[in-house]
Amino acid sequence: MDRITLSQYRRILFFTGAGMSAESGVPTYRGKGGVWKEYDYEEYACQKAFDRNPEKVLRFHELRRQAVLDCLPHEGHRVIAGIPGVKVITQNIDGMHQRAGSEGVIELHGTLWRLRCDRCRTVVEDHGKSYETLKCACGAWLRPDIIWFGDMLDPVVVRKAKRSVEECDLFISIGTSGTVWPAAGFPALAREWGAYCIEINPEPSGGREYHRTIAGNAGAVLPELFIF
Numbered sequence: 001m002d003r004i005t006l007s008q009y010r011r012i013l014f015f016t017g018a019g020m021s022a023e024s025g026v027p028t029y030r031g032k033g034g035v036w037k038e039y040d041y042e043e044y045a046c047q048k049a050f051d052r053n054p055e056k057v058l059r060f061h062e063l064r065r066q067a068v069l070d071c072l073p074h075e076g077h078r079v080i081a082g083i084p085g086v087k088v089i090t091q092n093i094d095g096m097h098q099r100a101g102s103e104g105v106i107e108l109h110g111t112l113w114r115l116r117c118d119r120c121r122t123v124v125e126d127h128g129k130s131y132e133t134l135k136c137a138c139g140a141w142l143r144p145d146i147i148w149f150g151d152m153l154d155p156v157v158v159r160k161a162k163r164s165v166e167e168c169d170l171f172i173s174i175g176t177s178g179t180v181w182p183a184a185g186f187p188a189l190a191r192e193w194g195a196y197c198i199e200i201n202p203e204p205s206g207g208r209e210y211h212r213t214i215a216g217n218a219g220a221v222l223p224e225l226f227i228f
């Protein structure tokens, strides 16, 4: 494999999706074994479902938390965390990058480890397998602070992410099907702003925005790819 000398780049950005966590044992969303193959998002991952039956939606997310806590970050997560000054934008809600030691991770789609009250705007960090509480002190149901189908992304988070994409000179996309917007537009944005763009995926999109495509699994490719 052609290796990348990291000292050639000043601003390195990883952009990750569910495939980044696949080798940790966290299921992806689409394809074989995908979350949306097993569960109907209209029942578990949209505001309407939550309004209809908050407890059912919260229990689904609690199961996902338990499954994620039973998984561990892999060597690929650790390689990313070990690159000085690196930035990470992830679509993942599982917190695996942080568990591997990455700091300042931009979580585009929110996180399983935070809840919010849409009535009084309280935000609660909650990291256990089970939720400490399902209700806010004001009496309303707490909602997972995750971007569900039909939700708008937080404009502050999107702005911050776009700025990082525009500033980077090496953009490495890993494990995303590129189907969910606005995240799906980030590789093209990076290329437009002059970054060298790489895709790592066992089933690469083959998108023209990439200068280089590496067909392989994140956990196998990342430990071999860089010269520090």
Ligand code: OAD
Binding pocket: 016, 017, 018, 019, 020, 022, 023, 028, 029, 030, 031, 034, 091, 092, 093, 109, 146, 147, 148, 149, 174, 175, 176, 177, 178, 179, 180, 200, 201, 202, 203, 204, 216, 217, 218, 219
């Ligand atoms: P997808 O499930 O759509 O795509 C996963 C991608 O990972 C596919 O392209 C796989 O080929 C690839 N893949 C699988 N195993 C891999 C491995 N070991 N190494 C590298 N790549 C691998 O997941 P996302 O693109 O992340 O939204 O999905 C985007 C969003 O859709 C998610 O953030 C989620 C979902 O609805 C929310 O939760 C809001």
